[in-house]
Amino acid sequence: MTAVGHAAHGVHEAPAKRLGINRLGLWFFILSESILFVGLLMVRFSLLGTYIHEELSQLIGLMITVILLASSFTAYQAERSMARGDLGATKRNLLITLGLGTVFIAGVAFEWHEALEAFPPSTVFGSVFFTMTGVHVFHVLTGLVMLAIVHRRVRRHETTSTDSWPVEASVKYWHFVDVAWVFFYPALYLIS
């Protein structure tokens, strides 16, 4: 039971097997997280039915949705270029994704600023609105942190196309955050 053997742990594992394990684990994680979003949707419909506060800004909602969807596209491009071994395009696309994600958060922040006047958290619609967008923005933030770390790694050639799992994982997570918003956007803004 030596410490050295311990440190070598997992080294003799085939990389393909490790990749399969990582992928499955990520899917379990995404499945679990999506239940949190399902729960929030249930809270929304059970408390408010399909009610939407009339002062909710449809324009900002649409804009941030388009921005987030676009960021999913650039994230996909980053993963594709990584698979091709084109590190330059990977970095570029990751950077655009980071930028779009930041704009999304800025948009939500602006919207919160308006919403604090129109429907503060002490109202039921405000509670639902701030919790749903808050939980989602928290996921966006964590995704951005992951993407930023991965971007730095690619820039410093610590992640290369032979071990592109960090890119794949962060991009998959980013897609998940996007898909979650695809359900939240109509539930918060459109159904009424």
Place this chain on the structure above:
Amino acid sequence: MSILKGIVGGILGYLLGAALVTSIRAATGAEPWDFEVATMGAYLPTVVGWLLGVGVWEYWARPWFGREAKPYTTVGWRRYFNFDTDHKVIGIQYLVSFLFLFFLAGLFAMVMRWELMNPGRDILTPSSYNGFMSLHGTMMVFVAVAAIVGAFGNYIVPIMIGADDMAFPKLNALSYWLVPVVVAFLTASFLVGGYDTGWTGYAPLSVTTRTGALFFNLAFLTLGLSSIVGAINFLTTVHKMRAPGMTWSRLPIFVWSIYVTSWLSLIFTQFIALAMLMVVFARTLGMAFFEAAAGGDPLLYQNVFWFYSHPAVYIMILPAFGVTLEILSHFSRKPLFAYKWAVGGMIGIAAMSAFVWAHHMFTSGMPDVLLKPFLASTELISIPTGLIMLSALGTIWQGRLRLHVPMLFALGVVFNFLFGGITGVFLADAPLDIQLHDTYFVVAHFHYVILGGGIFGLFAAVYYWFPKMTGRMMNETLGKVHFWWMIIGFNFTFMPMFWIGMNGMNRRISDYVPNLGGTNRMISLAGFFLGMSFVIFLWNYIYSWWRGADAPSNPWGATTLEWMTSSPPPLENFDVIPEVVGGPYTYGDKSAKHAILEPRL
């Protein structure tokens, strides 16, 4: 040392978060300092600071930033106080931590029984009684949710499936090192005056009551995080790490129980996170989820809470069933009876557990039209549960029983759970439940299930796998004394609670009508008797670990993989990768073999 760094990290995180929140409040013109709001804002930095300090940074995160990860150089007993990724170290960390929590919560129960010995007020105020009651319940629920899964799921499952470790060893360490955070928050809640909501933390009381409730919410949230991380790890491990030939129908039943439990944790724990989040936001940001006057709905909390917490009952009991069936087979010297039906029973329970939650709310004012469907679904779930009981009985039937201590505890689970399960059918029956709700009948019922089933299962597992985990044998005689002492004390404590509940003794209350005094005194004395049985256990446990006789690799003559390696197993468990060639319980057939462990050329 790493714990010290973790504490420093946690404190720094708290200060950082609290400072941030306070400056935001100052900037917006609100009263700058608010303890609860600051704590809410500091929750995440605190947890992250602790985790980074305790080892995530040094052993894990450094490579993300292009640095070398620190090598694992800690050896010997210090490993147990370090961020260690060996599943066997983590299993023992879980076991010792949760046994500690179990005994602490047990002491709280002793305090409660002291107060309840006589009608009137003895040693506690009603408010401090509720504080002890809440902490007892919360801690015991945490023990029941995480002890078997954390300790034996981690230690035994990888060995049983012939793996060298869990699928994500670092994630595994992370899920353990969240547990001290849970304990810290519970301690903090105690220090700021406790909380009086019970472990269920119903809104709106949990929103308006003392600050302790906030720490309870954060503790539960953290435990949930730990459960989810653990569940991801177990599921991936069972899917991907099985040895060659270990097909799904050759998995030992204990592995199945952990696997099914992990699905429950993976899916449903998110609802407790949601329930806790909503209460935290209601407390700190004034959100109106549960405020009827503002258009909110107090029942919403109960729905979301039980949407986790009923499946959580199966998270508590399924691993105990797994342990029990495992032990019954080995100590009856018979293959597990109706193996596939038992697995089906577990999956059936898991699948149906999503459709029964509202039977906790029959008296909460939910629409009457929902009573019958939930009555029916709840009673239906006794069918898959019955399959597991029948598998247990069929395994014992005509077996050559070896009544060692683990077997006694496993038989104890079958005996106790019979009462717990059948009284559950009474409570599922809406008209009867309306009478019995919030009485000691309910208290007796769930103690028969959770203590009589879950905790007896935990002790069965401790006695069964102790030789494997420590390399030493526990004292058999002391173990038998512990068993009989515990099961007698247990039944004398909780059986009368059915009666006293039917006679109008309410739960969660420090006083009662005088004519119930005699029975209450008898229950208290039996409770102290039960409490003392654990002194025997603790002595046996500690002394055997220190000085017990050396354990052979297979002291029980059992057939599963963990007994085919040394006690305790070497690093990475097996010298050669085992090849599984048959079912796990190869009794009664001399030519049958579960696995071959030979160096392959």
